[in-house]
Amino acid sequence: MAPFRYAYNALVYFGEDIADSIDRVARFGYDAIEVVGEPTTLDAKRIKRLADDAGIAVSSVCSIYTAERDLAHPDPAVRTSTVQYVKDVADFAAAMGAETVIVHPTACMKTQALASAADERRWAVEGIRAAGEHAAPLGVNLSLECWNRYETYFMNRLEQAASLWRETGLTNGGIQGDTFHMGLEEASIPEAFRQHGSMLQHVHLADSNRAAPGAGHLDFVPIVQALVDVGYQGYLSFELLPASADPFGAMKAGGQEAFFDRYTEQAIRYMKAVEAQIAAA
Ligand code: LER
Ligand code: MN
Numbered sequence: 082m083a084p085f086r087y088a089y090n091a092l093v094y095f096g097e098d099i100a101d102s103i104d105r106v107a108r109f110g111y112d113a114i115e116v117v118g119e120p121t122t123l124d125a126k127r128i129k130r131l132a133d134d135a136g137i138a139v140s141s142v143c144s145i146y147t148a149e150r151d152l153a154h155p156d157p158a159v160r161t162s163t164v165q166y167v168k169d170v171a172d173f174a175a176a177m178g179a180e181t182v183i184v185h186p187t188a189c190m191k192t193q194a195l196a197s198a199a200d201e202r203r204w205a206v207e208g209i210r211a212a213g214e215h216a217a218p219l220g221v222n223l224s225l226e227c228w229n230r231y232e233t234y235f236m237n238r239l240e241q242a243a244s245l246w247r248e249t250g251l252t253n254g255g256i257q258g259d260t261f262h263m264g265l266e267e268a269s270i271p272e273a274f275r276q277h278g279s280m281l282q283h284v285h286l287a288d289s290n291r292a293a294p295g296a297g298h299l300d301f302v303p304i305v306q307a308l309v310d311v312g313y314q315g316y317l318s319f320e321l322l323p324a325s326a327d328p329f330g331a332m333k334a335g336g337q338e339a340f341f342d343r344y345t346e347q348a349i350r351y352m353k354a355v356e357a358q359i360a361a362a
Contacts, residue, residue: 084356085308087349088140088318090115090285092328093336099123103131109346113140115318116177117332118170125176132177140316141181141224141283142174145329151188152208153201153235160204167212167223175219181283181315182216183257184209184223186245187235190327194234201235206248213251222254224282229262231326237266239277246280259285259320264299271307278311285320286352293321293344295351305355319348 089111094102099116106114116128116139132139144150150163167184174182186205194201213223225242236242242256256277260270267273274281288297308317321344325331 085305085313085317085352086112086140086315087352088113088115088316089345089348090143090318090320092117092143092332093321093323093340095332095336099128100131103128103135103137105342105345107135107137110349111137111345113138113316113318115139115141115143115316115320116179118142118144118173118182120169120173123173125173129177139174139177139179140318141179141183142170142177143320144170144183144185146185146187146189147329148188148191151191152184152186153196153205154188155196155200160208164208164211167208168215171212171216171219171221171223174216174221179221181222181224181254183226183283184212185226185228185233185236187233189228189232189329192231192234202245202248205235205245209245210249210251213249213253217251217253222282223251224254224257226257226259226283226285227262227266228259229265232262232328237262239263239267239273243277243280255280255282257281257283257285259287260299260304261285261287261289261291261320264289270299271303274304274307274313275311278307278313281311281313281315283315284308284313284317286317286348287319287321290324291322292339293319293348293351294355295347296344301352301355302358305352306359309359317352319344321348
């Protein structure tokens with residue numbers, strides 16, 4: 082069993098110079114860093130250079146779905162600017178050699194539809210397809226991430242993401258589970274991974290309380306076993322956030338102290354112990 086590749090999402094380090102984030106992630110033995118999707122304020126060339134110097138990769142870009150970024154919005158101007166945002170993030174990812182751009186079809190914290198389900202789905206499919214066709218020649222894959230019901234009404238479970246992804250007809254990418262959201266929405270996290278393993282592009286890991294694995298009540302042994310059994314080859318990227326309803330609000334408030342050195346170290350140590358336990362069984 083080949084070991085998984087690990088990344089840490091710099092979302093929770095928000096406000097810190099990315100050089101310090103890259104240094105921390107490399108120091109604790111990560112393979113890569115996941116970078117926040119703000120291409121107008123972050124310098125892709127500098128991030129790539131810093132990551133190269135530290136001997137790590139940029140795994141992925143965590144797009145930021147603020148209220149005005151919504152591929153399923155009834156206003157065509159909002160949809161057009163959001164498609165442009167996803168294309169810009171794909172360019173940003175390509176410049177850092179990142180293989181994955183995370184996409185969600187609606188704004189985060191939007192919990193009610195603004196148009197019919199059929200219209201919203203059609204707009205989402207068209208937008209994802211247009212952005213994906215832009216990303217493909219850049220070597221960038223899209224990853225459709227499910228969120229829990231308190232952050233979105235649109236796509237909560239892997240089966241929904243799989244159906245949406247198939248409808249786009251794209252081949253550069255797939256779907257994404259985040260164990261924090263999955264704990265709320267899936268009947269069984271391991272079963273959901275087993276059923277959709279061949280379509281998995283990326284995985285976010287966090288415990289039940291969005292803290293480092295081991296700090297909550299998820300059992301990561303059957304979760305990792307399922308990922309091993311389906312032959313998952315992508316990154317396991319820790320997305321850990323302080324307790325808050327709005328993940329991007331939490332990010333702007335800045336990470337709490339535990340999320341810097343303490344959880345960065347604990348997360349990878351815990352998961353490597355889980356991997357070792359499975360390999361020894
Ligand atoms: C949002 O809750 C989330 O899980 C992030 O990955 C944002 O892309
Ligand atoms: Mn996530």
